[in-house]
Structure formats: structure tokens, C-alpha cells
Amino acid sequence: MTIGLLKGVNKSGHKGWTTEKCAICGTTLDFVSGYEAKNIYYCPRCVSQGLKAYFCSADARVLHYKCPYCKGELKPYYA
Structure with a gap:
């Protein structure tokens, strides 16, 4: 077995490692492009408990930035 020949979903560049779904509407949130766009919000308390509480900017605004x-309080992922 050789190290470094990862293929498929185990490969480091696979989109599954850098994307998440919005908890409300299901929009795909890309954390790589979200760094420039700053459109990803999360709840620190829920994420620390293991919940996938990530929200798009539109749903965060509708929720008045409350989980x-x-x-x-919802925090921007890249602040």
C-alpha cells in the first residue's frame, strides 16, 4: 500500500471536504469560496455539540442572526 495515491472521495481536493449544506434551505455552502464572499454563518454552541448548524447569509438575515x-447568536464563519 502506498501513501499519497488517494483516489475518489478520499482525495484531498474533493468537494466533500470543503462543502456543507445550509441547515434551513439546503443551499450548498463552499468554504473555499466563502472566504471571499463571507456568506456563511454558524452557531458556535451548536457546532461545538456536534450539530451541523451552518446557515447561508439569506437565512441568517431571516432568522435575525439567532440560531x-x-x-x-450566529457568527460569521470567516470574521
Whole structure:
């Protein structure tokens, strides 16, 4: 077995490693392009508990930047 010949979903450049779905609308959030766009919000409390509480900017605005699960404040992923 050789190290470095990863293929398929295990490959480091695969989109599955850098994308997540919005918890409300299901929009695909790309963390690589989200660095420049700054359109990804998350709840620090829920993410630390293991929930995938990531939100797009449109849903964060509709939710008044409050988490629908724990009522905590949503933070921008790249601040």
C-alpha cells in the first residue's frame, strides 16, 4: 500500500471536504469560496455539540442572526 495515491472521495481536493449544506434551505455552502464572499454563518454552541448548524447569509438575515435551535447568536464563519 502506498501513501499519497488517494483516489475518489478520499482525495484531498474533493468537494466533500470543503462543502456543507445550509441547515434551513439546503443551499450548498463552499468554504473555499466563502472566504471571499463571507456568506456563511454558524452557531458556535451548536457546532461545538456536534450539530451541523451552518446557515447561508439569506437565512441568517431571516432568522435575525439567532440560531433556531438554541437561540444563540450566529457568527460569521470567516470574521
